[in-house]
Every structure is written in structure tokens, then in C-alpha cells.
Amino acid sequence: MKDAILLTGGSGSRLLPLTRVHSKHLVYLAGKPIIDYPLTTLQGLGCENVSIVVGSSFSGQIMDYLQDGSRYGMNFNYIYQEKPVGIAQAINLCKRFVQDRFVVMLGDNYFEKPVQFKPNVAQIVLHKHSDLTRFGVASIKNGNVIRIEEKPKVLDCNTDNYAITGCYLFDQRYFEFFQSMKPSSRGEFEITEIIQKYLDNYDLDFTFTTGAWSDLGTHSSLQSVQNHIYKEHLNEV
Numbered sequence: 001m002k003d004a005i006l007l008t009g010g011s012g013s014r015l016l017p018l019t020r021v022h023s024k025h026l027v028y029l030a031g032k033p034i035i036d037y038p039l040t041t042l043q044g045l046g047c048e049n050v051s052i053v054v055g056s057s058f059s060g061q062i063m064d065y066l067q068d069g070s071r072y073g074m075n076f077n078y079i080y081q082e083k084p085v086g087i088a089q090a091i092n093l094c095k096r097f098v099q100d101r102f103v104v105m106l107g108d109n110y111f112e113k114p115v116q117f118k119p120n121v122a123q124i125v126l127h128k129h130s131d132l133t134r135f136g137v138a139s140i141k142n143g144n145v146i147r148i149e150e151k152p153k154v155l156d157c158n159t160d161n162y163a164i165t166g167c168y169l170f171d172q173r174y175f176e177f178f179q180s181m182k183p184s185s186r187g188e189f190e191i192t193e194i195i196q197k198y199l200d201n202y203d204l205d206f207t208f209t210t211g212a213w214s215d216l217g218t219h220s221s222l223q224s225v226q227n228h229i230y231k232e233h234l235n236e237v
């Protein structure tokens, strides 16, 4: 998996007031900007070419900070998402830049331990979480994913339910699946709909996180990840 897509759009409204003048992906987290953490995960997966989707009013800040990627031992190129119409559409903009299987990483996700994919086709990375209503959720029964749902209000207690983290492995069929997609009721092309299409085609596998995981979109999640890093990884900060 040499190719990856890193998504850095979004206004960061839940991280106001700093995000009034500042990209949310450059907010401070234990000595580094948030964006360095997902990039570390991509390095761990051996990714070499990263297409970075920018789209907020602070896109220039992200490019100024990340530059050409040589500091990370990777090659970066930048793609502009004109309107914030969802993760699935942002990925589709990168069609020309990714070959074979490729990794997608959300720029506001923290993985404590390296992500490990199996040598299969499309995969999602699952994490046991106490508040599943905030995430895409995969429901598992008898060892198989039977349902994918974005931010479900009610959970099925007859299945094992996991948060779908913001690290995905797709192949070129992604772009075929996207062609028939329509925006959801909130006006976004939902990534969970693409995952459902892989599931419908019996081509979805999953793996689990081996350490802590969190999104970094809120003050409270930032604070708790920062506490975790200072407690468990002080020598790496």
C-alpha cells in the first residue's frame, strides 16, 4: 500500500475559538500539531505517496506546514475540495492519484499503536467505544459484519457493535461504487455508504485497533488524548 489519501477538510467548529483563525489540523496536541499523528500512522503502514485533501479556509496553513512531505520521508500532493460534501466525495477527488489498494486516513484521528491490515481487499479498522452514537458503527454477528450505520441513534443489542475508525483500506472499486452514490439527508456523501457497498459485494474485511484510539474533533477528546500521551508516552513527546 504505497498510496494514501489524507483528509484535512472541515471547519473545526467544535474546536472554536482557536479554529476561527487556525486550521483544526494544526491545533496543538502534546508537542505537535494534530496532523502529525495520522501521518505517523501512515508512515507505519509504509505509505509513500500521500494525496492530501484540503478544503477549509485555512488550506494554505496546512500546505505551509506539511510542504512536500520530505520531512516525513513521503511525497505529498494537494487536492482542493471546493465544498464540504463529505468524506466519500473527497476521496473520489483523488482517483487519478492512487493505484491498486490505497489507505484513507482522516486527519483528526489518533491511533496509539500502528494499524495492521490483513493481506486482503477492503478493510475497516474497528474499536470498542462507549459512545457509539458519534461514529460510523459496524455490527458483528458470528464473526461477520452484518450491518454498517452512520451515527445510529439506537443500537442492536443482539450484535457486537464497534466504532469504525477513520482509517480505511480500499481498492479501485471504490470509484465504481462512488458513481452511483447520492448525498445523504444531511447533504453529504457518507463513507459508511461505500463501506456498505463493499459489504454487499462480500468484499469487506475488518481488523481491530490494538491500543487507544480517538477522534480529535472536540476539546474534551483532545484533552483526554493529551493526558493519555503524557501518561503513557512521555519519553516520545
Ligand code: G1P
Pocket (backbone or CB within 6 Å): 087, 106, 109, 134, 135, 136, 137, 150, 163, 164, 165, 166, 191, 192, 215, 217
Ligand atoms: C467520520 C465518519 C464516521 C467515523 C468517524 C471516525 O465522522 O463519518 O463514520 O466513525 O469519522 O472519526 P465525523 O468525524 O465526520 O463525524
